[in-house]
Amino acid sequence: MKDALRLLALMRPQAGWMALAVLLSALATLAHVALMATSGWFITAMALAGAAGASMNYFTPAAYIRAFALVRTVGRYAERLVGHEATLKFVANLRPWFFVRLTPLAPAALEDQRSGDLLTHLKGDIDRLEFAFLRILSPALAAVLVLAAGLFVVAAYDGAMALVLLGTALLGGLGLPLLVHRLGAAASRRVTARSADLNVLLVDHLDGRAELDIYDPGRRHRAALDAASDGLIADESRLAGIAGFAGAGVGLAAQTTLLLVLAIGAPRVLDGSLPGADLPMLALLVLALFDAVAPLPLAFQTLPGTLASARRIFALVDRPAPVPDPAAPKPVPAEGALVFAHAGFTYPGAAAPAVEHVDLTLAPGRRIAIIGPSGSGKSSLIALALRFRAAEPGALAYGGAPVEAYEADALRQRMSVLAQQDHLFSATIRENLLIAAPQASPAEIEAACARAGILSFIKAQPDGLETFIGAHGAKISGGEARRLGLARTLLKEAPMVLLDEPTEGLDADTERRVLDAVLEATRARALLLVTHRMVRLEAMDEIILMEAGRIVARGPPAEMMRHVAVVEPEADRLGGESA
Numbered sequence: 001m002k003d004a005l006r007l008l009a010l011m012r013p014q015a016g017w018m019a020l021a022v023l024l025s026a027l028a029t030l031a032h033v034a035l036m037a038t039s040g041w042f043i044t045a046m047a048l049a050g051a052a053g054a055s056m057n058y059f060t061p062a063a064y065i066r067a068f069a070l071v072r073t074v075g076r077y078a079e080r081l082v083g084h085e086a087t088l089k090f091v092a093n094l095r096p097w098f099f100v101r102l103t104p105l106a107p108a109a110l111e112d113q114r115s116g117d118l119l120t121h122l123k124g125d126i127d128r129l130e131f132a133f134l135r136i137l138s139p140a141l142a143a144v145l146v147l148a149a150g151l152f153v154v155a156a157y158d159g160a161m162a163l164v165l166l167g168t169a170l171l172g173g174l175g176l177p178l179l180v181h182r183l184g185a186a187a188s189r190r191v192t193a194r195s196a197d198l199n200v201l202l203v204d205h206l207d208g209r210a211e212l213d214i215y216d217p218g219r220r221h222r223a224a225l226d227a228a229s230d231g232l233i234a235d236e237s238r239l240a241g242i243a244g245f246a247g248a249g250v251g252l253a254a255q256t257t258l259l260l261v262l263a264i265g266a267p268r269v270l271d272g273s274l275p276g277a278d279l280p281m282l283a284l285l286v287l288a289l290f291d292a293v294a295p296l297p298l299a300f301q302t303l304p305g306t307l308a309s310a311r312r313i314f315a316l317v318d319r320p321a322p323v324p325d326p327a328a329p330k331p332v333p334a335e336g337a338l339v340f341a342h343a344g345f346t347y348p349g350a351a352a353p354a355v356e357h358v359d360l361t362l363a364p365g366r367r368i369a370i371i372g373p374s375g376s377g378k379s380s381l382i383a384l385a386l387r388f389r390a391a392e393p394g395a396l397a398y399g400g401a402p403v404e405a406y407e408a409d410a411l412r413q414r415m416s417v418l419a420q421q422d423h424l425f426s427a428t429i430r431e432n433l434l435i436a437a438p439q440a441s442p443a444e445i446e447a448a449c450a451r452a453g454i455l456s457f458i459k460a461q462p463d464g465l466e467t468f469i470g471a472h473g474a475k476i477s478g479g480e481a482r483r484l485g486l487a488r489t490l491l492k493e494a495p496m497v498l499l500d501e502p503t504e505g506l507d508a509d510t511e512r513r514v515l516d517a518v519l520e521a522t523r524a525r526a527l528l529l530v531t532h533r534m535v536r537l538e539a540m541d542e543i544i545l546m547e548a549g550r551i552v553a554r555g556p557p558a559e560m561m562r563h564v565a566v567v568e569p570e571a572d573r574l575g576g577e578s579a
């Protein structure tokens with residue numbers, strides 16, 4: 001119920017359009033009902049007049065019939081137009097509403113999302129919410145209006161007929177939908193959950209198809225995918241069966257009403273208390289009224305799945321942002337020192353802190369290398385710098401003010417970052433580069449690519465910068481992808497450059513050349529270099545050695561190289577377990 005009310009509240013800005021759509025829908029259906037009733041009356045009256053040899057004015061009823069037909073057609077058209085306008089306006093608000101709430105959650109609060117889950121939220125769940133008005137709310141409200149008007153008219157002719165209509169309309173319009181809801185609620189909710197599960201399995205299956213070929217010859221993953229698909233098909237078949245049963249039920253209710261109206265009206269026609277032409281009019285009127293009832297079972301059937309989608313969406317957007325932005329953010333200074341003051345951080349649910357008591361100042365022009373074994377907290381420091389995570393305990397400051405005083409996105413504009421798992425888009429090399437600097441000139445692009453050691457590769461491609469690199473850079477090698485990511489990082493003119501393992505996957509020669517170029521390109525900027533590899537560290541101002549989240553040693557290169565040599569005789573293998 002809470003979810004339904006919240007969904008209705010989301011629709012409130014479009015309430016005017018939606019009310020108009022409901023009114024037009026009711027008007028079009030009522031015009032249809034009136035058309036049927038008048039036609040029934042007219043044909044019978046003409047037949048009776050003909051049989052009696054009397055003459056009658058057929059201009060007026062014919063004019064009514066034309067008018068009702070016109071109103072029905074124009075009404076339906078206008079109802080579709082206004083209904084879809086209302087839905088489109090709702091959609092136009094709903095998607096940004098979702099994105100605005102989703103963006104601050106990324107990446108920290110979305111880590112537990114399964115691959116493909118977000119896609120399901122965006123596609124299946126949001127789509128279901130979009131149609132909540134057209135498929136559920138509008139038919140239900142229009143049916144109430146149409147049936148109330150129909151009952152009023154029928155009651156004016158015959159109370160018993162009105163009671164019959166009330167009973168069968170309640171059966172067909174409420175009893176049957178409730179039964180459909182009861183029979184199909186679990187399946188409808190399962191369809192929502194199973195579509196999500198199927199998407200997750202499918203995305204995993206496609207992403208990991210090479211690993212599955214190697215490690216899953218028994219095709220267990222494929223079997224799970226098939227089982228999920230079969231489950232979904234079974235539920236959808238069940239819902240289709242129930243929908244068919246409901247359609248037949250509404251038809252039965254309509255025909256039964258027709259028969260009962262005839263049974264009640266026939267004696268009255270015979271005793272002269274009801275004009276002969278009025279009986280077919282009433283019979284066709286009640287029959288046509290069931291047009292308003294027909295969509296209700298499906299609306300009730302759709303309801304649980306729609307509410308399940310609403311619940312999934314609300315559960316996601318209600319997650320607290322890991323690092324909320326301030327209400328009145330300060331402008332971020334163009335340059336400044338990034339200071340970690342006794343900073344610590346523990347991942348939710350983790351037994352031990354990933355970062356503990358870190359003091360560090362990354363001032364303009366300063367170069368700091370962070371080294372340490374795998375899992376020692378190096379990347380977590382970068383996550384703190386980027387405000388993807390908030391330090392607790394301790395604090396971070398930039399330009400003299402706590403980082404919490406700034407909007408996180410604005411602060412990130414001062415940084416250029418090569419993440420450990422840098423994302424390459426399914427796009428061309430040029431498009432991937434321009435994400436960092438949309439205005440970059442061809443000369444700047446070329447310079448960044450040359451520094452990252454990827455220029456000759458790009459030039460060797462038949463399509464050059466227009467080469468399409470595939471999903472996650474699947475069409476280029478790991479080392480090429482790393483260098484492309486680095487070129488993108490160097491293209492952005494930010495005062496702070498944070499590089500997490502920039503030369504991972506490069507051979508020793510290329511590594512040295514690339515690092516020299518990086519050091520040259522970032523000469524006037526602040527550089528934080530996270531690395532396992534002891535290459536060109538002599539060019540750093542400070543080297544920090546981390547272990548288990550703590551800084552265990554720090555100092556200028558000459559001193560630290562000796563220290564590292566003691567800590568780790570094979571310095572190039574700092575990532576090993578023994579470090």
Ligand SMILES: Nc1ncnc2c1ncn2[C@@H]1O[C@H](COP(=O)(O)OP(=O)(O)OP(=O)(O)O)[C@@H](O)[C@H]1O
Pocket residue numbers: 111347348350354372373374375376377378379380381420
């Ligand atoms: N998103 C996360 N959720 C929970 N724990 C995490 C998460 N990311 C990292 N950790 C844990 O935090 C600790 C520090 O990880 P971090 O990635 O900062 O280490 P690292 O020094 O960068 O390692 P590597 O050199 O292997 O990249 C590790 O124990 C790791 O398992």
